[in-house]
Amino acid sequence: MDIDGRVVVVTGAGSGIGRAMGRAFAAHGARIVLCDIDARTVAETGAEIRSDGGEAVWLQKDASADSDISALIDAAEYSFGPVDIYVANAGVSGPAGLAAGSPEWDRALEVNLRAHVRAASQLVPGWLARGNGYFVSIASAAGLLTQVGAAAYAASKHAAIGFAEWLAITYGDGGVGVSCVCPMYVKTPFLDAATSSPDPDWRVAANAIASAGEILSPELVAELTVGGVRDGRFLVLPAQEVRALLQQKVADYERWIIEMRGYRRLLEGREATVTGGGN
Secondary structure, three states, rough: OOOOOOOOEEOOOOHHHHHHHHHHHHHHHOOEHHOOOOOHHHHHHHHHHHOOOOOOEEEEOOOHHHHHHHHHHHHHHHHHHOOOEEEEEOOOOOOOOOOOOOOOHHHHHHHHHHHHHHHHHHHHHHHHOOOOOEEEOOOHHHHHHOOOOOOOHHHHHHHHHHHHHHHHHHHHOEEEEEEEOOOEEEHHHHHHHHHHHHOHHHHHHHHHHHOOOOEEEHHHHHHHHHHHHHHOEEEOOOOOOOHHHHHHHHHOOHHHHHHHHHHEEEEEEEOOOOOOOOO
């Protein structure tokens, strides 16, 4: 899909990857509709785009709420025309551990998964009627592999990837494109929060990030995403090592689980030697 002149919605656009997405699509000639639950930061993103000569409007909205998604779509149509590309970027970390009764688990599923389902439900019928449209799911390498110390985040990102796959398979022949973006570790508020958290599970997650090597910039992730949309590519992997890790996981799932247990022990500062085999 060509980017120039397209109408692009970006959720979670107040900071991090979302802000970079808005600016990157605008730099390639798109007209941008931004949303975030933080009115100040999303306005800053919009002002940056306009100062660079781009076209942008912005709203303070919850990307997981049906009515707010409708408001975004209406704002896009009023300002620029029908939505061509929807970037489902808004995300939350959720609880680090089990905490099954925590409302934060529900919130993680609402924002990281059901927000995608609700947006697609409103947009796909129109895209099918027009014969084109594009859905961008900002997931995570945590959804292909996992994220030690981050239960809700890993589970909800797995689910987001599953939905993106279903969307691409079900509607791809009708002109609906889908890209699923799975960055590994990116310099975002998520990383900052994990690093400073008093929760030991989140500190393990932060240790995993710190030991992973290069931390990518949001700008790189955004530029690669624009390229993925332009090429019509489903899986966008900003960190190429993710592909090899995924292949190792699929090749021997049992071994991968055992090695990940050892990795967690290492991150916790415990003895990393696996004694015995099995599960």
